[in-house]
Amino acid sequence: MLKSNTINKIIAVAVAVTLWAYVIISENPSQTVDIKEVPVQFTNMDVLNGRDLTIASDAAYTVDLKVEGKRADVGKLQTEDFTAAVNLLGWQEGEQIIPVEVKVPGVATLLSTRPARITVNIEKRVRVSKPIHIEFTEPFPKGREPGFITMIPDEIEVMGAQSQIENISYVRVLVDSPEVGDEIGSFVIAARPMDLDGEPIFAPLQLSQTDVEIRAMLCYVREVPLYVDVIGEIDPMLEITSRTIPRTVEIRGSKSAVDAVDALYAAAVDISGVDVTSRIPIAISLPDDVELADASANISIAINIKGIATKEFVFTSDEIRVEGSPEGYAGHINSSGVTVSVYGTDAVISGFDREDILPFVDLSVLAPGEEAANLPIQLRYEKELRKTEAAPDSVYVNLIEIPSSGVETEMPGEETVSGAGVTE
Numbered sequence: 226m227l228k229s230n231t232i233n234k235i236i237a238v239a240v241a242v243t244l245w246a247y248v249i250i251s252e253n254p255s256q257t258v259d260i261k262e263v264p265v266q267f268t269n270m271d272v273l274n275g276r277d278l279t280i281a282s283d284a285a286y287t288v289d290l291k292v293e294g295k296r297a298d299v300g301k302l303q304t305e306d307f308t309a310a311v312n313l314l315g316w317q318e319g320e321q322i323i324p325v326e327v328k329v330p331g332v333a334t335l336l337s338t339r340p341a342r343i344t345v346n347i348e349k350r351v352r353v354s355k356p357i358h359i360e361f362t363e364p365f366p367k368g369r370e371p372g373f374i375t376m377i378p379d380e381i382e383v384m385g386a387q388s389q390i391e392n393i394s395y396v397r398v399l400v401d402s403p404e405v406g407d408e409i410g411s412f413v414i415a416a417r418p419m420d421l422d423g424e425p426i427f428a429p430l431q432l433s434q435t436d437v438e439i440r441a442m443l444c445y446v447r448e449v450p451l452y453v454d455v456i457g458e459i460d461p462m463l464e465i466t467s468r469t470i471p472r473t474v475e476i477r478g479s480k481s482a483v484d485a486v487d488a489l490y491a492a493a494v495d496i497s498g499v500d501v502t503s504r505i506p507i508a509i510s511l512p513d514d515v516e517l518a519d520a521s522a523n524i525s526i527a528i529n530i531k532g533i534a535t536k537e538f539v540f541t542s543d544e545i546r547v548e549g550s551p552e553g554y555a556g557h558i559n560s561s562g563v564t565v566s567v568y569g570t571d572a573v574i575s576g577f578d579r580e581d582i583l584p585f586v587d588l589s590v591l592a593p594g595e596e597a598a599n600l601p602i603q604l605r606y607e608k609e610l611r612k613t614e615a616a617p618d619s620v621y622v623n624l625i626e627i628p629s630s631g632v633e634t635e636m637p638g639e640e641t642v643s644g645a646g647v648t649e
Contacts (some may be wrong), residue, residue: 254262257336262287263307265325265343269314279316279350280429281386286343288325291336291400296429298332308357311343314621318347321526348386356380357416357437358395360507363402364639365443370519371405372444372477381416382433389428397425397629398437407479409442444477446518450488453507456496461611462533462588464570469527475518496524502529533611534574538565540584545620548588553627561619563602570611584615585621596624 263287273279288309292299308328316323322342329335338347357376365371398414400431413436418426427568451474459465494506501506504525511517517524540563547556563584567577586600602615 229234234460240405250643252438255290256557257294257297258299258302258333260290260292260302260304261308263290263327266308266310267592268310268312273316273347274314274350274543277350278347279386280350281346282428282480287341288327290327290329291339292329292333294446295334295469302330309338311345313345313376316345316347318349321345324439327397328586335472337562341424342539344384348388350384351390351549352382352384353390353393354380354382355393355396355418357516358397359400359439360397360421361400361405361550365405368446369443370446370477371400371441371599373409373517373619374439374442376440377438378434381437384433385428385430387598389426389430393430394423395419396432396437398439400439400441401474405443407443409440411439413437414439414456416635427537444518445483446475446477446520447483447486448473448475448597449486451491451507451524452488454493454527456493456567457495459496459499459530463500463530464533464611465528465530467527467529471507471512471521471526472540474524476511476515478512479516486512486515496528499528499530502531503527507545510638533568534571535568536574536577538579538582539563539580540565542620545587546583546585547588548585549587549590549623550622551591553629554624555627556586557622557623557625558586559623560617563606563620564616565602565611566614566616567606568614569610571610573608573610577608577610581608582613586620587625588622591624 262495265288267280270279290307290309292301292302307330310326310328312324312326313323320343325338325340326343327338328337357378357380359374359376363372375400383390383396389632393441395418396416397419398416400412400414404410404412416432416435418428418430418432420529421425451471453470455468455470474489476486476489489509489511490519491510492510492600494507496505504527506525509517509524542558542560542562545558545560545563547558550556565582565584567574567582569577583605584602585605587603588600593597599619601619602617604613604615
């Protein structure tokens, strides 16, 4: 009896499967299918570009679809059987929400698209030229580096949305280091725009040239003595606080070429017109088969410059010395006084006091019989100054006859001295 029941169950299952297969094959019922991540294409981009506009996104847009059709048909469909597109024709600059147009195979019916619209930023399309930087995949051995590098072209025009172009720093070509040998070789390498952080940009940009031809060789690097003269003087109102002159320079080339160089000589560097802290490039004459190594590519003299220090002192008319009075006369200064300014290095001016400088006038320059004149203020000092000034720079002096009383009378402010360091 048990055996009979088992046989009956097996027969029932077989009948059910047979009936299900018959329905599926003969009836072919409808079925709903989800199609995931269909790529979205942009159409009429050339029309948008023709109006100097473009989209400003590097996103890979996709949509999810729900379709319906006969089970035997839709069950075989793949993502690549569907097309999703955004038509850019007629859209203006700014953020736009554009419907997605979907094409499905004839055996299926589209039920829904998610998202049905996508947000697109349309910006002005600009073009700029960017420099090409060569980078290498790995470091070179110590004492070796690539040299005699040429590029065709040496810059590339990049076209794209303004916000993306503003983020481009340069165009990189990445050279496989092991490919660079002892003889000059040629390489054609794809160009890649790089952002301000040195990271690749994958935005939809157009390059005027996608490949760059590079020629280079692996050189030997050697340090040799450098001789350079510095000539000229800076403005007296300035002070050089430090000066750095390189005494060696690194060169590169073939081993025989760099070994043949014992020393290099640079053109004299004239600092006459330098008035601010600067780095002055050094011009070095090199043999044809040698060039400066990377470490010396921007070799220069460093000069730190600052304005000189200054102090002011006020002298009354009684403190201005009168010298060279004619016999029997004394000079009298008709002025309230003079302000003396002194200029020099910090070391000199920091210790300079009013006792270190003497303002005076010299009456010996008066013509015979002349009793009054506007005479220049002269300054006498011993310390090393860059410049002196007196304001006013002259005073009016009267000659006054000394009364004859048989006793010598010394007039105020008159004294006879001698010394060096006089300036007018």
